[in-house]
Amino acid sequence: MNVVDEYLGDTHGNVGSGRAVGLIRAYLPIVIAAVLIALIPLRYQDSRSMMSVITVGVLFACYAVAFNIIFGSTGQLFLCSGALAGIGGYGAAILADRSGWPIPLALVTATVIAALVAGTLSWIAVRRALDTIFIGIVTIAFALSFENLVLGKGDWTGGESGLRVSTGSDSWLTGQIAPYYVFLGLLVVYLVVFRALQRSRIGWAFRALRDDGLAAELSGVDVSRYRILAGTLGGAMLGLAGGLYVFSESRASPSTFSFGNVDVSVLVMLAFGGIGSLLGPVVGAAAITWLDEFLDAVGYAQIKEMIYGAVMVVLFLGFRRGIVPMVTDLFKRKPK
Amino acid sequence: MKAVAALLDGIVLGLQYGLLGVGLTLIFGLAGVVNLAHGQIAVLGAIIVALLMGAGWAVIPAAVVGVVAAGVFLLFIDLTLMRAVYREHGEHRILLGLLLMLGISFVIDGFLNWRYPIESLTIRIGGDPVPILGVNMRTGSLLATAITIGAGAALLVFFQYTTLGRGVRSVIQDEQGARLVGINPSSVRSFVFFLSGALAGLVAVTGSMTAPQASSFGIRLTTLALIVAVVGGLGSVAGAFLAGILLGIIDRFASAYIGQFYTTVILLLCAAGMIVIRPSGLLGKRA
Numbered sequence A: 001m002n003v004v005d006e007y008l009g010d011t012h013g014n015v016g017s018g019r020a021v022g023l024i025r026a027y028l029p030i031v032i033a034a035v036l037i038a039l040i041p042l043r044y045q046d047s048r049s050m051m052s053v054i055t056v057g058v059l060f061a062c063y064a065v066a067f068n069i070i071f072g073s074t075g076q077l078f079l080c081s082g083a084l085a086g087i088g089g090y091g092a093a094i095l096a097d098r099s100g101w102p103i104p105l106a107l108v109t110a111t112v113i114a115a116l117v118a119g120t121l122s123w124i125a126v127r128r129a130l131d132t133i134f135i136g137i138v139t140i141a142f143a144l145s146f147e148n149l150v151l152g153k154g155d156w157t158g159g160e161s162g163l164r165v166s167t168g169s170d171s172w173l174t175g176q177i178a179p180y181y182v183f184l185g186l187l188v189v190y191l192v193v194f195r196a197l198q199r200s201r202i203g204w205a206f207r208a209l210r211d212d213g214l215a216a217e218l219s220g221v222d223v224s225r226y227r228i229l230a231g232t233l234g235g236a237m238l239g240l241a242g243g244l245y246v247f248s249e250s251r252a253s254p255s256t257f258s259f260g261n262v263d264v265s266v267l268v269m270l271a272f273g274g275i276g277s278l279l280g281p282v283v284g285a286a287a288i289t290w291l292d293e294f295l296d297a298v299g300y301a302q303i304k305e306m307i308y309g310a311v312m313v314v315l316f317l318g319f320r321r322g323i324v325p326m327v328t329d330l331f332k333r334k335p336k
Numbered sequence B: 001m002k003a004v005a006a007l008l009d010g011i012v013l014g015l016q017y018g019l020l021g022v023g024l025t026l027i028f029g030l031a032g033v034v035n036l037a038h039g040q041i042a043v044l045g046a047i048i049v050a051l052l053m054g055a056g057w058a059v060i061p062a063a064v065v066g067v068v069a070a071g072v073f074l075l076f077i078d079l080t081l082m083r084a085v086y087r088e089h090g091e092h093r094i095l096l097g098l099l100l101m102l103g104i105s106f107v108i109d110g111f112l113n114w115r116y117p118i119e120s121l122t123i124r125i126g127g128d129p130v131p132i133l134g135v136n137m138r139t140g141s142l143l144a145t146a147i148t149i150g151a152g153a154a155l156l157v158f159f160q161y162t163t164l165g166r167g168v169r170s171v172i173q174d175e176q177g178a179r180l181v182g183i184n185p186s187s188v189r190s191f192v193f194f195l196s197g198a199l200a201g202l203v204a205v206t207g208s209m210t211a212p213q214a215s216s217f218g219i220r221l222t223t224l225a226l227i228v229a230v231v232g233g234l235g236s237v238a239g240a241f242l243a244g245i246l247l248g249i250i251d252r253f254a255s256a257y258i259g260q261f262y263t264t265v266i267l268l269l270c271a272a273g274m275i276v277i278r279p280s281g282l283l284g285k286r287a
Helices: A019-039 A048-074 A081-098 A103-127 A132-152 A178-199 A201-211 A213-218 A223-249 A259-273 A280-297 A301-318 A323-332 B002-031 B038-054 B059-079 B082-086 B090-115 B139-161 B163-173 B175-180 B185-207 B218-232 B237-257 B260-277
Strands: B130-132 B135-137
Touching: A019 A178, A048 A081, A048 A178, A048 A201, A048 A223, A048 A259, A048 A280, A081 A103, A081 A132, A081 A223, A081 A259, A103 A132, A103 A223, A132 A259, A132 B090, A132 B218, A132 B260, A178 A201, A178 A223, A201 A213, A201 A223, A213 A223, A259 A280, A259 A301, A259 A323, A259 B090, A280 A301, A280 A323, A301 B090, B002 B038, B002 B082, B002 B135, B002 B139, B002 B163, B002 B185, B002 B218, B002 B237, B038 B059, B038 B090, B038 B185, B038 B218, B059 B082, B059 B185, B082 B090, B082 B185, B090 B218, B135 B139, B139 B163, B139 B185, B139 B237, B163 B175, B163 B185, B175 B185, B185 B218, B218 B237, B218 B260, B237 B260
Parallel strands: none
Antiparallel strands: B130 B135
16 A cells, blocks of 8 residues: 555556457547536536636546656656646747747747756656655756746746737637647547556566566566656656647647646646556546536635645645556456 | 845845745754645734734734744644644655645635635834845844844754754654654654744745735745655755855845746746756755
8 A cells, every 4th residue: 555556557568469458448448428527518618718627627638647757657746747837838839829839839848848857857866866755855946947937937928928929820829628639639649658567578577677676687577678668758748738728729828838827737647646557647637626626616616726735645645556557457357 | 236235135035035945944844744834824923913013012022923823823733634644654744734825825724715805914023124235134134134144043043052952863863763762753843833933934934024025925925835845855854044144145146147937937047957966955864
């Protein structure tokens, strides 16, 4: 029993007879989740504010899947998800708006930068053999530095008030409903990547790493390579999601990418849904988005921060495996 | 002239940083918990003092109650939530402690932000500025420095010469060994949680003699405490003081010559750089 729960996947290992059955079993949860999520706007499509709420919900699910690859799969406590997404967001905004690059090129470049930064952090952590706690502190320091630089370099980033970006003719990202499906598409891609990683040789390496890094290394798993790979990939995913969000909002603002906003939410979501599980981040994001709206609706917006703190404490104290692994276990228990 | 002023200000500030870092480093050394709510607890103490003073209390009793209350709060955390942390071992223990304290920091921050969003503590110390090396130092800074040095000296004497203080050091060095010679690590830990909370409260009180301590300062103070403790070496009391003074001087020079915005970034880079180059910090023992 621990926070980084030993249990990684929910369906790996028990791939049924035949490749096709295995494939269906592995990817069916993603299809079901995607269909369910795709149906949500049927209820909310008339309300601009609700659409924006659920779009942000899907965005955070993307963040949480990316963080899950870094932390859930290889145990690197990256407390800079917001900053990495911010590098994607601000990077793309500055390149597109200030330097006049086409949006796709700006997005790709910013994503690559975020991936390189995350990969470098991972590389440093691996090279210096940093403990979880030290990775956490270095990445928090990086996240706070990023926040300070964004606020300080006002001539680049627009400081407190943020940076406006005009998306021009690429209006597919700005409408009321379209962005929701863009992020849903992104989420599906991220989930497929996560599952494909789990099922590949890399996934076996990840699991070995999580269970016992030393034993994995001794049995020939290239520990450092896989950690850096996970860091780089997760960084790219965070950067891309952040970049897309900036264009869908037509603005980049510091609070969107702050530690308190992104990292804390992602941690709570993952803790709720289940660290290391495929759909944990999605379930967690849905639950927290709902809770957020509920608190607003009943007039508790002012004490949200307090409630999230308390939720975090309760989750980590008594509920450490998260919902998804618990439910999966329930189904797995075969009658004798 | 500017340099001398920056140096003196840096030492004044650095002593405060040191005291802030000591509180964090003690708890890590003793319990393996990175207290990410350290700054919030300091602010909690400060706001209690401000409220009592607002209700007509004199400064000294209000300050004493605030400092003790901060200590009691952290003691309470030790006796309740942290019990679950102590049952864990190794990395999981550290991770659980860190995440729980992060949650608690949000509870405190959220509470202060909700009930006392514009409250802040200012303790005015009258009197004319005192010239030192040609720099006019405010009496508030000097008194704050005197109190901080007094507290630092008291800590030194405590750890060096008292049975309980030695007990604390023995538990930091080797919990098993301490148990063998009849020290109860659990009560030592509770005591240190109280001490750490009280030190946090004290920093907020002395800090308010030079600048208002607003209810939103928690995260900033936590960040500073973390930086100081990391640079000094997690678990090292002397290291925290040394790092505090160095970082205070760096802070004042950076903001005098480079600019306020970069100061925090530079301090953060000091911490990150220290972890990468020498994870044990200035005076910490090698793992």
